[in-house]
Amino acid sequence: MSDTLLAVTNLTMRFGGLTAVNALSFDAKRGNITAVIGPNGAGKTTVFNCITGFYKPTSGNIAIAHTPGTSLLLDKLPGHAITKKGRVARTFQNIRLFGGMTVLENLLVAQHNELQAATGFGVLAILGLGKYRAAEKAAIERAKYWLDATSLIDRADDPAASLPYGAQRRLEIARAMCTNPVLLCLDEPAAGLNPRESQALNELLLKIRADGCSLLLIEHDMGVVMKISDHIIVLDHGKKIADGTPAEIRSNPTVIAAYLGEGDDDDPDAPIAETLAAAQ
Amino acid sequence: MAYALQQLVNGITLGMIYGLIAVGYTMVYGIIGMINFAHGDVFMVGAFVGIIVLTALTGVTSVPMGILAALLLSAGVCALYGFSIERVAYRPLRGSFRLAPLISAIGMSILLENYVQTSQGALERAIPVTVPGGIQLMNENGFVVQLSWMQIAIVVVTLVTLAIFTYIVTKTPLGRSMRAVEQDAKMAALLGIDTNRTISYTFIIGSALAAVAGVMFLLYYGVIDFYIGFNAGIKAFTAAVLGGIGSLPGAVLGGLLIGLIEAFWSGYATVAYKDVAVYSILAIVLMFMPTGLLGRNDVEKV
Numbered sequence: 001m002s003d004t005l006l007a008v009t010n011l012t013m014r015f016g017g018l019t020a021v022n023a024l025s026f027d028a029k030r031g032n033i034t035a036v037i038g039p040n041g042a043g044k045t046t047v048f049n050c051i052t053g054f055y056k057p058t059s060g061n062i063a064i065a066h067t068p069g070t071s072l073l074l075d076k077l078p079g080h081a082i083t084k085k086g087r088v089a090r091t092f093q094n095i096r097l098f099g100g101m102t103v104l105e106n107l108l109v110a111q112h113n114e115l116q117a118a119t120g121f122g123v124l125a126i127l128g129l130g131k132y133r134a135a136e137k138a139a140i141e142r143a144k145y146w147l148d149a150t151s152l153i154d155r156a157d158d159p160a161a162s163l164p165y166g167a168q169r170r171l172e173i174a175r176a177m178c179t180n181p182v183l184l185c186l187d188e189p190a191a192g193l194n195p196r197e198s199q200a201l202n203e204l205l206l207k208i209r210a211d212g213c214s215l216l217l218i219e220h221d222m223g224v225v226m227k228i229s230d231h232i233i234v235l236d237h238g239k240k241i242a243d244g245t246p247a248e249i250r251s252n253p254t255v256i257a258a259y260l261g262e263g264d265d266d267d268p269d270a271p272i273a274e275t276l277a278a279a280q
Numbered sequence: 281m282a283y284a285l286q287q288l289v290n291g292i293t294l295g296m297i298y299g300l301i302a303v304g305y306t307m308v309y310g311i312i313g314m315i316n317f318a319h320g321d322v323f324m325v326g327a328f329v330g331i332i333v334l335t336a337l338t339g340v341t342s343v344p345m346g347i348l349a350a351l352l353l354s355a356g357v358c359a360l361y362g363f364s365i366e367r368v369a370y371r372p373l374r375g376s377f378r379l380a381p382l383i384s385a386i387g388m389s390i391l392l393e394n395y396v397q398t399s400q401g402a403l404e405r406a407i408p409v410t411v412p413g414g415i416q417l418m419n420e421n422g423f424v425v426q427l428s429w430m431q432i433a434i435v436v437v438t439l440v441t442l443a444i445f446t447y448i449v450t451k452t453p454l455g456r457s458m459r460a461v462e463q464d465a466k467m468a469a470l471l472g473i474d475t476n477r478t479i480s481y482t483f484i485i486g487s488a489l490a491a492v493a494g495v496m497f498l499l500y501y502g503v504i505d506f507y508i509g510f511n512a513g514i515k516a517f518t519a520a521v522l523g524g525i526g527s528l529p530g531a532v533l534g535g536l537l538i539g540l541i542e543a544f545w546s547g548y549a550t551v552a553y554k555d556v557a558v559y560s561i562l563a564i565v566l567m568f569m570p571t572g573l574l575g576r577n578d579v580e581k582v
Binding site: 080 | 456459463467469472474475
């Protein structure tokens with residue numbers, strides 16, 4: 001259960017003169033929840049964007065091992081193939097649902113590739129025949145499974161944009177899971193959630209891990225990070241400054257310095273520093 | 281009364297044809313945010329394929345079979361045109377500045393017009409077969425309201441085509457992926473949808489619809505030339521804007537409205553000024569409803 005699923009090696013991403021990520025290397029183990037934390041501007045989202053094909057890294061490799069011993073370079077794949085072949089899914093810091101489509105349709109879009117393959121160039125889909133019908137049924141079953149898991153089953157036929165904020169966040173996770181990923185990347189899934197929703201999110205993430213999907217998580221809410229992560233990676237100014245279990249990170253002096261030492265009065269990360277200090 | 285009914289029949293028939301072309305404009309706009317000015321010329325190519333097939337089949341098959349063959353072949357050929365146009369003229373310019381594909385579209389339009397002009401001749405071409413007769417709806421003091429078989433055929437074919445099209449867009453995986461790409465192309469790609477392929481499908485479907493409209497136009501008017509795509513294209517574009525560009529039901533509604541305005545204006549005012557009437561109404565609607573009749577009020581994403 002502890003072999004490497006995702007290996008990031010010497011990842012560098014430059015935007016003009018700005019180096020957002022500098023020679024970063026880390027591993028995420030199979031079956032783990034790996035959290036990436038760090039002050040604002042540390043390069044966390046940039047790392048995510050490189051992993052999920054939004055950016056092409058300036059240099060370095062990102063490899064995923066679907067089964068132990070194999071390796072597929074994600075940075076060499078075109079955008080849409082990262083989900084299809086790389087089996088990496090993600091959610092965003094700001095919600096990007098298809099607002100005009102229903103909740104169920106959002107989940108079916110995510111299963112486009114399986115469904116499209118079964119349509120026989122669209123002919124079977126129009127006639128509603130043969131293996132397309134079976135594929136559609138399977139797709140709806142999988143959608144129902146994740147709607148149940150995110151307790152959205154009652155809202156299945158409502159437009160996604162009409163859901164309350166917390167439910168939209170859960171729907172994004174459900175949609176990502178419908179692509180059948182081996183690695184789910186979540187960019188601040190707890191942002192804007194109330195404590196009760198945050199608790200429900202923890203349970204959902206643990207369920208996803210129990211179902212066999214590994215997670216990579218960017219999160220500011222230390223309540224979530226410390227409780228559910230198996231491994232934490234701390235970034236600052238595009239570099240890895242620490243790497244370890246929640247207990248190790250909590251007592252790591254470099255991490256505390258990064259959060260406390262350079263923070264000023266209007267540092268938006270101040271609450272995290274306090275949490276870290278309190279956790280001491 | 282009888283006269284008005286006749287104009288209504290004519291207007292609906294014409295409006296159906298505009299609506300079919302307008303759907304192609306609105307689809308492409310929805311998915312890649314550009315106006316495909318070559319679309320009207322794909323419609324024209326469709327009409328020419330139709331006339332070639334009908335000429336070849338005259339006397340070989342029955343007239344309805346000939347028309348069916350013309351529809352299918354024309355849709356197939358135009359689908360190929362639509363695919364190639366996107367591949368050659370628009371895809372290489374994706375990600376370039378906004379006006380680049382627009383200029384390329386105008387170039388493609390001129391290319392198609394000249395290509396048909398040189399290969400098919402600049403003169404008007406007349407259809408070899410017609411279906412005479414129809415149903416007499418009403419006879420008021422000798423004024424006969426006629427619903428011709430041709431008009432019935434046009435309305436039926438258009439409705440069937442639109443029904444198939446609506447089914448594809450709302451119920452199939454292809455339609456879902458088209459709507460997803462339209463709403464957020466990057467997110468759709470992240471969910472494993474090949475956006476380039478989806479855009480190709482959009483052009484293929486839109487062009488096939490234009491081809492059906494082209495054959496319908498040919499059957500309705502009986503004569504075509506290489507320049508019909510310009511006028512019909514601009515009218516259909518107007519229809520798409522009137523209905524709210526990006527909205528599929530809006531395109532059909534806009535097409536019907538423009539057909540009706542044209543028919544009634546021609547019937548009660550002067551034929552010469554029918555285009556003035558159409559564009560004036562467009563201008564007035566856009567003044568009060570800038571997004572068109574069924575257009576969405578999209579807030580720019582941040």
